[in-house]
Amino acid sequence: MLILGIVLLCSFSVFADINHYYKIDLLYNQGNLSYQNLAVQPSPQQLQNPEGRYIAEVVSYDNKILNLTFFVIPLTVFYDRADPETGELNDGGVITLQRLQTDLYVPYYANAKEINIYDQELIKKLSIDVSSYAQATKEQKASPAFPEAETAPSAAKEETPELPIIEPKIKPKTKILLGVLIGIVMILTLVALLLILKRRIK
Amino acid sequence: MKRQGQVTIFVIAGIIILTLIGAILAFRTTIIKEEIKQEEVAPLLSTSIQEYVESCIQKSGEEALLFVAQHGGYYQLPELAEQELLLPYYFYGNKSHVVSREELEKQISRYMDDNLFFCIRNFAPFRKAGYEIKQEEVSTSITVLPERVVFDVTFPITVTQDALSKQLLFFSRNVQSRIGTMREVVTDFMAEQEKDATALCVSCLVNPAIEADMRTEITPVRNDTIKIILIDEKIPYEFIFLNQYYVG
Numbered sequence: 001m002l003i004l005g006i007v008l009l010c011s012f013s014v015f016a017d018i019n020h021y022y023k024i025d026l027l028y029n030q031g032n033l034s035y036q037n038l039a040v041q042p043s044p045q046q047l048q049n050p051e052g053r054y055i056a057e058v059v060s061y062d063n064k065i066l067n068l069t070f071f072v073i074p075l076t077v078f079y080d081r082a083d084p085e086t087g088e089l090n091d092g093g094v095i096t097l098q099r100l101q102t103d104l105y106v107p108y109y110a111n112a113k114e115i116n117i118y119d120q121e122l123i124k125k126l127s128i129d130v131s132s133y134a135q136a137t138k139e140q141k142a143s144p145a146f147p148e149a150e151t152a153p154s155a156a157k158e159e160t161p162e163l164p165i166i167e168p169k170i171k172p173k174t175k176i177l178l179g180v181l182i183g184i185v186m187i188l189t190l191v192a193l194l195l196i197l198k199r200r201i202k
Numbered sequence: 203m204k205r206q207g208q209v210t211i212f213v214i215a216g217i218i219i220l221t222l223i224g225a226i227l228a229f230r231t232t233i234i235k236e237e238i239k240q241e242e243v244a245p246l247l248s249t250s251i252q253e254y255v256e257s258c259i260q261k262s263g264e265e266a267l268l269f270v271a272q273h274g275g276y277y278q279l280p281e282l283a284e285q286e287l288l289l290p291y292y293f294y295g296n297k298s299h300v301v302s303r304e305e306l307e308k309q310i311s312r313y314m315d316d317n318l319f320f321c322i323r324n325f326a327p328f329r330k331a332g333y334e335i336k337q338e339e340v341s342t343s344i345t346v347l348p349e350r351v352v353f354d355v356t357f358p359i360t361v362t363q364d365a366l367s368k369q370l371l372f373f374s375r376n377v378q379s380r381i382g383t384m385r386e387v388v389t390d391f392m393a394e395q396e397k398d399a400t401a402l403c404v405s406c407l408v409n410p411a412i413e414a415d416m417r418t419e420i421t422p423v424r425n426d427t428i429k430i431i432l433i434d435e436k437i438p439y440e441f442i443f444l445n446q447y448y449v450g
Contacts, residue, residue, distance in 0.1 A: 018278060018316065040320040042269065042313070044279060044288045132326035135319065181225035185218060192214035199210070 018042045020108035022115065022130060024056075028073050028100045033117055033125040036101070040108050040133050047105040050074070053120035056106050059113055061134070066109045073102060110135040248368045251328065251335075251361055255373050258321035259314070263353045263377040266313035267439065271381050274443035275301035277313040284444055287423065292430075293445035296399035298392035306385060307344040314342040314353060334362040346382040353377065380414075380434050384441040387414055387432060395445075402428065402447065 025037035052072020060066050081091035106115060111134055117126040270277055274290040282299055283290045292300050318340050325335040338358040345352040355373045387410045394406035404420070411418050411432060419431040426448070432441040
């Protein structure tokens, strides 16, 4: 009973911290890669992509490689065709897809700047800016390599609410106006003084 | 001649005084106009940031409730949980281990504290527009009600552009969810189950679920363990947990 109890207790593991992953909605189109959506989401388990020869490389602000994820873009589909009357397989083959949408999960890093995706020939196919998801630690903030105010000039849609447009620009016209008025008053005073002087000389 | 000269001096002095009064008046009007402009801009800026943060609370809140419900009311699973299925045991060792309301609120708030950042994304769109934004730690307080969940978020933010600065602290959003009702249904079911721990009391679960416009799915996962899914028909949520029965 004691052993059984110990075994049961051991089977309940205390879960470590929640993992976070970049979820990239990849689009393959005739050899070209792009992405439609990017988000960071939590997961209580390790998320793994089916392994393949594509590589997702997570790069930090100081250009260090933080992680390499190998994944596949499943372009090949095997199919069988059965005779509807007899149920026997009478045909089959392979289809190679030209366009495909797939989800890619890459481990999240608080100091990641970008994710680069390479194909099987190690040719860079896509670069994704993830800097807006970076969280600066005290050490990183002190480092010039971490541009705190850097924004994400990404062309793809990131899952963020729409920003209300406001343009609160105030031009400091006051000082200019005051200067002009004082100038006019001074010129008038000078003209008046000159006129008085001229009359007195006469 | 002297009189004429004196008159001229008085006229000139008058002109100068009038010009100065005009200048002062014009200057004051400009100041007032600028003050009005600043007063108009400050709330506009704070409103847009407030809306931005609150829409993120809404989005992250909806995600939090989905995540937590799918993991039996937990963001971080308790010790009494199944490792592969990532689900807590609600009935184990003939005892109920249903998540308490306080624990449920704590778990949802943890999700928000951890994940709001990924929606806010360092206020990237605002920084792009030229604002300097300083943010501090997020702290969330959750109130689970029968038909909704209230997210009260304390998130100190200071927004600056040019000489204009604004501080924001509290944000709040209500998210439609019956996660509280789901927990109540399961709690009542577990109370009945504890009375007779030898077998699964299906009616103890199904009847209160139907009364609350919910349906249930029961799947065996092992000889002694079943997975129970409570599905809300009104707002599509799935509340999932495990029950383990002693097989003698």
